[in-house]
Amino acid sequence: MAHHFLQQHQPVIVSYRTPYPAIDGLREAGALCLQADFSSDDGILTFAEAVKSHTDGLRAIIHNASDWMAEKPGVPLSTVINRMMQIHVNAPICSTMRWRRCCAATAMPPATLSISPITWWSAGATNISPMPPAKPPPDNMTRSFARKLAPEVKVNAIAPSLIMFNEGDDEAYRQQALDKSLMKIAWRKRD
Numbered sequence: 001m002a003h004h005f006l007q008q009h010q011p012v013i014v015s016y017r018t019p020y021p022a023i024d025g026l027r028e029a030g031a032l033c034l035q036a037d038f039s040s041d042d043g044i045l046t047f048a049e050a051v052k053s054h055t056d057g058l059r060a061i062i063h064n065a066s067d068w069m070a071e072k073p074g075v076p077l078s079t080v081i082n083r084m085m086q087i088h089v090n091a092p093i094c095s096t097m098r099w100r101r102c103c104a105a106t107a108m109p110p111a112t113l114s115i116s117p118i119t120w121w122s123a124g125a126t127n128i129s130p131m132p133p134a135k136p137p138p139d140n141m142t143r144s145f146a147r148k149l150a151p152e153v154k155v156n157a158i159a160p161s162l163i164m165f166n167e168g169d170d171e172a173y174r175q176q177a178l179d180k181s182l183m184k185i186a187w188r189k190r191d
Contacts, residue, residue, distance in 0.1 A: 001062060006030050010059065013051055017065075038065050038091035039083060048098035058102040063092040063138070089137040096145060104152040 002012045006029045015036040016023050023033050034050050037043035051058075067087045069080045139157065146155035165174055 002026055002031055003029060011055070013054060015047055015065065038087045040086070041090065041094070044091050044094045045098070048095040051099065052102060056102060057105045058099055061096060061099060061103070063096070065091055085137070089141065092138060093141055100149065100153070103149070
């Protein structure tokens with residue numbers, strides 16, 4: 001998506017957790033790439049303020065940050081749940097509210113897009129129980145933002161499912177994930 005907007009001569013600001021070659025490619029294509037840690041409130045607010053320091057108007061916000069932390073022996077379940085909620089709920093809500101004036105300041109009506117991989121969370125999951133509870137809130141959040149920010153900001157939701165595999169995902173998991181996906185596609189990180 002970022003490359004599409006860059007090809008349309010739209011400025012793009014991208015967050016990333018871990019640097020990898022695709023980020024370098026986005027930088028070379030003209031995107032402003034800012035490293036961010038959405039696992040803490042300070043990380044979210046630091047990123048939101050960094051974005052505001054680079055622009056006073058946003059045409060679109062695409063929330064796509066995601067993470068999962070499977071249950072592990074020795075890790076309290078509350079730690080896992082809190083991390084999922086922090087990244088999937090707190091990060092988009094807090095950053096969007098920080099950028100609200102930037103959205104309203106653009107000449108064209110902006111769109112806020114909230115991406116939620118909904119292909120499997122509605123049915124639940126047995127192998128990563130903290131993940132499904134963290135996925136419905138972005139859908140509800142999108143509806144709430146639509147009511148709260150209208151008419152200055154247009155709010156939409158899209159649900160592409162899995163976008164990219166993580167490093168280390170084995171072929172069995174990749175096939176299982178694709179079988180759940182309506183689109184049946186996902187990208188692999190390129191070295």
